[in-house]
Amino acid sequence: MSLRYALLALLSVEPMTGYDLYKEFEASVGHVWHAPDSQIYPELRRMEKEGLLDGEEVTWGQRGKKRRYHITDAGVQAFRDWMNTTLEYTRVRDPAHLKAAYLEWAAPEAAREQMRAHIEHHTGLRQQWEQRIREIDQDASEMLNRRLAGTPEADRDRVKAFKRFTYEGLVARAEQEIAWAERGLDLIDDLYANRRSSRQGAGTKK
Amino acid sequence: MSLRYALLALLSVEPMTGYDLYKEFEASVGHVWHAPDSQIYPELRRMEKEGLLDGEEVTWGQRGKKRRYHITDAGVQAFRDWMNTTLEYTRVRDPAHLKAAYLEWAAPEAAREQMRAHIEHHTGLRQQWEQRIREIDQDASEMLNRRLAGTPEADRDRVKAFKRFTYEGLVARAEQEIAWAERGLDLIDDLYANRRSSRQGAGTKK
DNA sequence: CGCCACTATCTATGTTGATAGTTAGTTAGC
DNA sequence: GCTAACTAACTATCAACATAGATAGTGGCG
Numbered sequence: 001m002s003l004r005y006a007l008l009a010l011l012s013v014e015p016m017t018g019y020d021l022y023k024e025f026e027a028s029v030g031h032v033w034h035a036p037d038s039q040i041y042p043e044l045r046r047m048e049k050e051g052l053l054d055g056e057e058v059t060w061g062q063r064g065k066k067r068r069y070h071i072t073d074a075g076v077q078a079f080r081d082w083m084n085t086t087l088e089y090t091r092v093r094d095p096a097h098l099k100a101a102y103l104e105w106a107a108p109e110a111a112r113e114q115m116r117a118h119i120e121h122h123t124g125l126r127q128q129w130e131q132r133i134r135e136i137d138q139d140a141s142e143m144l145n146r147r148l149a150g151t152p153e154a155d156r157d158r159v160k161a162f163k164r165f166t167y168e169g170l171v172a173r174a175e176q177e178i179a180w181a182e183r184g185l186d187l188i189d190d191l192y193a194n195r196r197s198s199r200q201g202a203g204t205k206k
Numbered sequence: 207m208s209l210r211y212a213l214l215a216l217l218s219v220e221p222m223t224g225y226d227l228y229k230e231f232e233a234s235v236g237h238v239w240h241a242p243d244s245q246i247y248p249e250l251r252r253m254e255k256e257g258l259l260d261g262e263e264v265t266w267g268q269r270g271k272k273r274r275y276h277i278t279d280a281g282v283q284a285f286r287d288w289m290n291t292t293l294e295y296t297r298v299r300d301p302a303h304l305k306a307a308y309l310e311w312a313a314p315e316a317a318r319e320q321m322r323a324h325i326e327h328h329t330g331l332r333q334q335w336e337q338r339i340r341e342i343d344q345d346a347s348e349m350l351n352r353r354l355a356g357t358p359e360a361d362r363d364r365v366k367a368f369k370r371f372t373y374e375g376l377v378a379r380a381e382q383e384i385a386w387a388e389r390g391l392d393l394i395d396d397l398y399a400n401r402r403s404s405r406q407g408a409g410t411k412k
Numbered sequence: 413c414g415c416c417a418c419t420a421t422c423t424a425t426g427t428t429g430a431t432a433g434t435t436a437g438t439t440a441g442c
Numbered sequence: 443g444c445t446a447a448c449t450a451a452c453t454a455t456c457a458a459c460a461t462a463g464a465t466a467g468t469g470g471c472g
Binding site: 002005006009029030031032033034079080082083084085086087089091092093094095096097098099100101102103104105106107110113114117121125151155157158159161162163165166168169170172173176177179180183184187191 | 208211212215235236237238239240285286288289290291292293295297298299300301302303304305306307308309310311312313316319320323327331357361363364365367368369371372374375376378379382383385386389390393397
């Protein structure tokens with residue numbers, strides 16, 4: 001259901017084609033919400049049918065054409081309504097922690113590898129998100145600048161502040177995940193060191 | 207794909223019926239991986255067909271019957287293989303942060319309500335997870351005790367340590383989310399206070 | 413001119429998950 | 443003996459996502 005609102009958020013700035021939206025998803029919103037083109041195109045058609053968007057045929061080169069979508073008043077209203085509705089949370093479903101709970105089944109090296117992959121994954125995310133924060137601070141994001149251009153001056157601070165706040169939260173989360181996996185690596189070392197060198201008394205070093 | 211491995215994890219301790227597994231999902235593993243019965247029953251049948259489980263008809267009362275599933279060697283192997291394979295991470299898809307990124311669209315009170323709901327949701331999760339940690343420390347979990355009973359003594363520390371580690375990570379995550387939403391509440395106050403009481407100079411009236 | 417990378421869109425298939433409803437037996441208390 | 447709550451299992455439908463591939467036009471380079 002959120003895909004629809006991610007699309008409305010982007011289209012509230014300016015009209016775009018499905019391909020534009022797909023590219024934008026890859027480049028920026030995709031850091032918060034990812035969607036493949038095969039999901040975007042049909043959703044846009046559905047949204048047009050429901051009156052949230054207006055589609056406009058645009059020619060492109062000699063014979064090429066593309067469909068550019070404009071948000072309608074109903075679309076703006078739908079987005080605003082969603083924003084004013086408290087979101088219901090879905091149940092936890094976390095493969096990384098599920099695996100962690102049974103890590104004694106893995107070979108020590110595989111367990112370590114799992115933790116390393118977790119660190120790598122979240123390090124990558126953190127970098128992307130920190131990059132987004134830098135772009136916000138330096139007004140370097142095309143999309144955000146266009147959004148700000150269409151925003152009353154008095155509200156611009158808020159637009160930037162909420163965006164920054166969002167990415168700060170994601171960075172903090174990534175850092176938490178990295179810290180957790182680092183502790184996992186230490187734990188694995190401890191648990192499998194105890195074996196070989198017969199844990200001599202209360203062998204909790206480190 | 208993970209549902210299958212969550213089921214194998216539980217069935218590696220002892221044979222269970224679909225209903226047992228469903229109940230166990232609600233009570234414990236569900237804090238890491240949730241699944242409705244309508245997903246569990248067909249998956250069990252599929253797993254039996256693939257040789258990961260053996261199903262056994264058990265009578266219950268006069269006419270009642272139920273199907274108890276035993277893990278097979280192939281099932282154990284499949285689980286071990288999964289545990290030794292590094293998991294691929296899926297793309298980010300986070301409704302709460304998607305919404306946060308466009309919070310300027312929400313009425314201030316709705317924005318606050320969103321943050322409060324985030325805090326409440328993660329406070330609930332934290333409580334459940336802290337409870338799990340307490341159970342681990344006090345050997346109060348039936349399921350875990352049965353698992354430990356079937357584990358060589360030398361490995362028991364590990365079983366408990368990894369379980370504890372998992373829930374510690376989840377608690378830390380919940381705390382991070384709570385702290386983030388608290389900051390969100392402060393931010394909302396700041397951003398909308400500026401309006402009414404023109405904070406020091408910077409004459410943004412309305 | 414031919415090729416290639418890119419733009420643009422669509423389709424098809426399969427899995428996963430959410431929601432809800434159906435059927436039927438069991439157990440315990442009033 | 444009835445009823446309510448629980449145990450047990452299955453079915454149906456729909457939305458969401460993943461993955462892959464099909465089709466076709468564009469624009470630039472050598």
